[in-house]
Amino acid sequence: MSICQFTCSSASLLLLDYRSSRNCTEIAKDSADVFFCLFRCFSNDFPVEGSLRSHQQFQCPAIIRDLFFIPNPQPDRSLRLSSLQLTSEMLSQTFLLGLLFLLLFCFALLRVFHKLWLGPIRVQKMMAAQGIKGPPYRFLHGATQEILRMRKEAMETPMDSLSHDIFPRIHPHVHTWVNTYGPNYLSWSGPQPVLVITEPEMIKDILNNKDKNYLKIKPRNFAKKMVGDGIVAAEGEKWAKLRKLANHSFHGESLKRYVPAILDGVHVMLEKWKHHEGKEIEVYDEFIVLTSEVISRTAFGSSYVQGRNIFAMLKRLGVLLSINEHRVRFPGISKFWKTADEIESEKLEKGMRDAILQMIQKREEEIVSGKLDGFGDDFLGLLMHAYRDQDRGKRITIDNVIDECKTFYLAGQETTSTLLTWVLFLLAVHTDWQEEARKEVLNVFGQEDPYYDGIAKLKTMTMIINETLRLYPPAAQLSRQVNNEVRLGKLIIPANTQCFIACLKIHHDPQIWGEDAHLFKPDRFSEGVAKAIKSNPATFLPFGMGPRNCVGTNFSNTEVKIALSMILQRYSFTLSPGYVHSPALLITVIPQHGVHVILHPFTTTM
Numbered sequence: 196m197s198i199c200q201f202t203c204s205s206a207s208l209l210l211l212d213y214r215s216s217r218n219c220t221e222i223a224k225d226s227a228d229v230f231f232c233l234f235r236c237f238s239n240d241f242p243v244e245g246s247l248r249s250h251q252q253f254q255c256p257a258i259i260r261d262l263f264f265i266p267n268p269q270p271d272r273s274l275r276l277s278s279l280q281l282t283s284e285m286l287s288q289t290f291l292l293g294l295l296f297l298l299l300f301c302f303a304l305l306r307v308f309h310k311l312w313l314g315p316i317r318v319q320k321m322m323a324a325q326g327i328k329g330p331p332y333r334f335l336h337g338a339t340q341e342i343l344r345m346r347k348e349a350m351e352t353p354m355d356s357l358s359h360d361i362f363p364r365i366h367p368h369v370h371t372w373v374n375t376y377g378p379n380y381l382s383w384s385g386p387q388p389v390l391v392i393t394e395p396e397m398i399k400d401i402l403n404n405k406d407k408n409y410l411k412i413k414p415r416n417f418a419k420k421m422v423g424d425g426i427v428a429a430e431g432e433k434w435a436k437l438r439k440l441a442n443h444s445f446h447g448e449s450l451k452r453y454v455p456a457i458l459d460g461v462h463v464m465l466e467k468w469k470h471h472e473g474k475e476i477e478v479y480d481e482f483i484v485l486t487s488e489v490i491s492r493t494a495f496g497s498s499y500v501q502g503r504n505i506f507a508m509l510k511r512l513g514v515l516l517s518i519n520e521h522r523v524r525f526p527g528i529s530k531f532w533k534t535a536d537e538i539e540s541e542k543l544e545k546g547m548r549d550a551i552l553q554m555i556q557k558r559e560e561e562i563v564s565g566k567l568d569g570f571g572d573d574f575l576g577l578l579m580h581a582y583r584d585q586d587r588g589k590r591i592t593i594d595n596v597i598d599e600c601k602t603f604y605l606a607g608q609e610t611t612s613t614l615l616t617w618v619l620f621l622l623a624v625h626t627d628w629q630e631e632a633r634k635e636v637l638n639v640f641g642q643e644d645p646y647y648d649g650i651a652k653l654k655t656m657t658m659i660i661n662e663t664l665r666l667y668p669p670a671a672q673l674s675r676q677v678n679n680e681v682r683l684g685k686l687i688i689p690a691n692t693q694c695f696i697a698c699l700k701i702h703h704d705p706q707i708w709g710e711d712a713h714l715f716k717p718d719r720f721s722e723g724v725a726k727a728i729k730s731n732p733a734t735f736l737p738f739g740m741g742p743r744n745c746v747g748t749n750f751s752n753t754e755v756k757i758a759l760s761m762i763l764q765r766y767s768f769t770l771s772p773g774y775v776h777s778p779a780l781l782i783t784v785i786p787q788h789g790v791h792v793i794l795h796p797f798t799t800t801m
């Protein structure tokens with residue numbers, strides 16, 4: 196019995212000993228009615244019956260009528276209590292009302308106490324009995340204060356720029372607690388139990404999700420404002436509908452169509468780079484603009500400048516999300532009292548909605564004016580088509596359209612720009628691999644612009660990208676939620692537990708990748724798939740796995756390979772002496788101070 200059922204049924208039984216055989220829904224409804232009724236009574240002065248009757252639409256619940264001897268609502272004037280007779284009977288009713296309020300207050304307190312203390316302690320005991328330990332639960336905060344402290348300490352000093360051992364820096368808590376408590380342990384995000392899992396066998400079961408037990412976590416607060424209820428968090432039919440649209444836009448033939456837009460974007464960027472020849476350039480910001488331009492052109496038929504507002508608002512929301520990620524607030528308090536960050540995030544959410552609606556309106560006007568003869572075959576066009584679909588089964592709502600736009604603006608830019616940045620960083624440090632990659636590019640494309648069919652021939656580049664994704668995966672972790680108790684291997688996971696899949700730990704695990712796990716060695720992937728992945732695909736998760744894997748994998752790979760090929764055709768690059776190696780987690784694994792390289796123009800006699 197949940198605490199909710201307990202509270203409702205106890206209220207009814209203790210107070211009124213009322214029809215003991217009814218089901219929970221009825222009991223809950225009655226309890227709510229009692230509360231509402233009493234509220235109305237107090238707000239309308241005594242006597243009870245008079246105040247109740249003064250509101251025509253309000254049906255006095257049977258439970259109250261029984262308690263206060265109020266006759267059935269069918270008018271029976273002879274039995275009506277006079278509002279002026281304040282008898283001893285009424286006084287005892289006042290006492291009962293007070294008692295009722297007191298009990299309701301106690302039940303509410305009990306509920307909060309259960310959520311914040313009894314529940315977590317029960318889960319902790321249950322997991323400990325199965326051999327799963329972890330940092331002790333602390334009232335209200337769980338383990339968040341310790342996590343925040345460890346993260347702050349880990350970020351205090353930069354790393355040696357030749358070290359790729361970023362796991363203790365990005366996830367210091369996982370690093371510490373895996374060593375203390377074992378490969379899987381129980382942690383706490385406030386009162387929310389979080390099972391941290393680092394064993395590939397278990398991860399495979401979770402992500403393949405054959406029995407549909409593991410659900411995406413519904414974004415809340417700041418995250419919800421960023422991506423809404425779109426494809427990233429949707430489940431069931433809604434997800435299937437949205438995934439179909441996204442698959443259509445970012446796979447196969449569509450990708451081929453996007454190549455000219457990607458080439459244009461890279462050309463614009465490289466024009467600018469001409470001014471930095473022989474000098475230093477910070478590439479992270481460059482790649483943010485490039486990937487923003489590419490996703491704007493390919494998915495939304497506009498340019499970065501037109502989407503600039505949306506990107507800026509998404510970026511600010513990302514910062515607010517990161518700042519507030521581990522801040523614990525009393526459950527439900529944000530309904531009554533909002534922090535400055537929450538108020539700002541609401542404005543940003545509205546700003547993004549308005550900007551996307553304007554974009555949709557512009558497209559509709561272009562159709563009406565005859566400039567376009569349909570919605571268009573980019574992602575926005577597909578979404579608008581689905582919004583206007585005659586078939587109700589295929590139709591999506593305007594909120595779906597807005598959420599998908601926000602999601603793809605974000606996903607199309609954030610992850611790919613960090614991947615490109617880390618590839619450039621690694622090639623600037625490991626110049627031997629830079630040479631290898633350049634040789635291959637010149638073999639395949641010469642000095643010509645890359646073309647779609649040539650991209651599949653870039654074997655060395657694929658190895659380099661995979662090794663970069665292993666060492667610096669943009670998505671350092673994945674999360675799922677179980678709503679009901681489930682069995683995972685030998686483990687019983689209690690209902691309402693979150694699963695935290697520590698991808699970064701797996702990617703850096705010497706037991707999986709060997710003692711040289713922290714070194715940049717692209718030949719791990721020389722046979723296409725590394726040895727570790729062959730034994731278990733859940734050892735390499737840059738794009739997730741299973742049905743919810745990344746829909747943009749091929750799109751992103753195409754974009755990265757085109758951009759990298761064009762850079763290598765024109766420049767060799769080395770790490771700037773001023774570079775500070777400070778990988779940080781801000782939604783994705785980013786270089787905190789950017790990546791500064793020196794550009795050397797490259798000329799070939801080919």
Ligand code: HEM
Nearest residue numbers: 427606607610611614669670737738739743745746747751
């Ligand atoms: C280097 C680039 C990228 C990386 C590393 C990456 C990583 C990931 C990962 C790990 C997931 C799985 C999340 C989970 O299982 O909870 C994912 C899902 C997703 N990605 Fe990407 N992504 C990249 C690029 C892109 C691009 C370019 C797009 C869009 C154009 C995109 C759109 C999505 C979407 C929509 C999902 C959710 C899919 C679903 O739930 O059905 N991603 N991505």
